[in-house]
Amino acid sequence: MVIFLLFSFILLPCLYSATHAIIDVKELTSLRETVRLQNQRIYYLEKMMEMLIQREKHDKSVLIDDNRNRVIHKNISESREQGTAGFQDTERTQRLQRDTKSYMRNTSPASVSFFAYMTYIEDDVSTHHTLIFDHAPLNVGGGYHQNSGIFIAPTTGVYVFMWSVRINKQSIVLIVNGSSYTSLYNRSVVLEHSDGADETVTGFAVAHVNQGDDVFLRTHSSYHGDGGIFSNEFGRSSFCGWLLR
Template identity: 45%
Template sequence: MLELREIVQKLDTVVQEQSARIYDLETTVTIQRNHIQDLMTDKKTDIEYRRKLERRLKVIENNFVGKYSDPKDYVVKSSNISPHENVDKQKIQRLLLPTNNIASDGLVAFYAYMSCPENNPSAHLTLIYDVSVTNVGNGYNHVTGIFTAPTSGVYVFVWVTRVAYGEHPTQLMINNAVYGVTFLRAKNGDDGSVSGTVVANVTKGDSIFVRVHSSYAGDGQVHSSELGRPSFSGWLLH
């Protein structure tokens, strides 16, 4: 009888050990499954980001060729280039800047839009409107999304945000100061647009841009398609 009890106790011990091992294996499988899911999500995000960069690079190339194809539009910023030095085309392009910064009639105006969606942007992120349609005065940079005032005066700024499957607050910034805020919630498969307008005294050299709210990023997508695009525009009023 004593031997039988010892056998049962040993079997119980083995069962407990096996149960613990099974639990550990199940936990490991769950962790690995979550890790694989995270890797798949990261890969999808990387692919979307790469495609976005490729589209932006294409826009930059098209704008550069269209705007600066005439050599008279350039001035060389460096005097250290030897006339006998074989400098490649890309290096030369980085040394060239447009000669004019303000239109001859004093007009300043810009309009740009976002060509592709921004998925789950983080707080503080500057929104980049990569397609520059109008840029009188050459103050808007479609690579950084920042308008640098070429002259002082009273300006009007308008920005439109399209949101899909989530909610996002945005801020219009002049340097480090918040001048305007918008918010839109579009849940349950909906999407919509919201716009904001700011009229402000701006000093030459000030930076104006739109960013995701500094304390709450929201969630979902800042959406862009042929049916509606986020945009950023402004003009010198006086």
């Protein structure tokens, strides 16, 4: 009887603890398997999303600026939430492409460009003299005014300006909104018993211009050059510009 009581008080608690240990091991094994399956699903989902992104890049649907990228990221996020259905749904992919193309058309900058040249020769121009390119075969957006030689920006944006002028010894300045933006200088070689030869020089600039700002070319305000501005059928002095974005 004493031995039985000792068995009850000593061995039974040990058996109870061992039983609970076995149950804990089973629960831990089950949790590990659940975690393994979840990690496997996450891995497959990440791979599928990587394939989806590569596919959209191949279709040239990824846009180049932040605003356009938000359209793409929004659709990709929705695809992630829906798992494999977003990847397998051809209609959804086509809708993404249509929305992207529509967004690009609606957010593209308005077309602005001009090209003008002189039809005459200006002899002995003075300082601070505005160059008037009086013939404009191209004037998209109506920003260039050929009577004054001034371009008035119809919309805000980044513009490219280029000019080529036939001069002897002059400094030509690009004016943007009343301030000197950049300039170029030329001094042709004067040979003995010669009046010198005019040369064509070209300048360009990229500038951010606000709507309503004016842009034009003039001679330097303090440097007095020699000779005039030449332009004829053998070589035109010209001025052009266009909206970059």
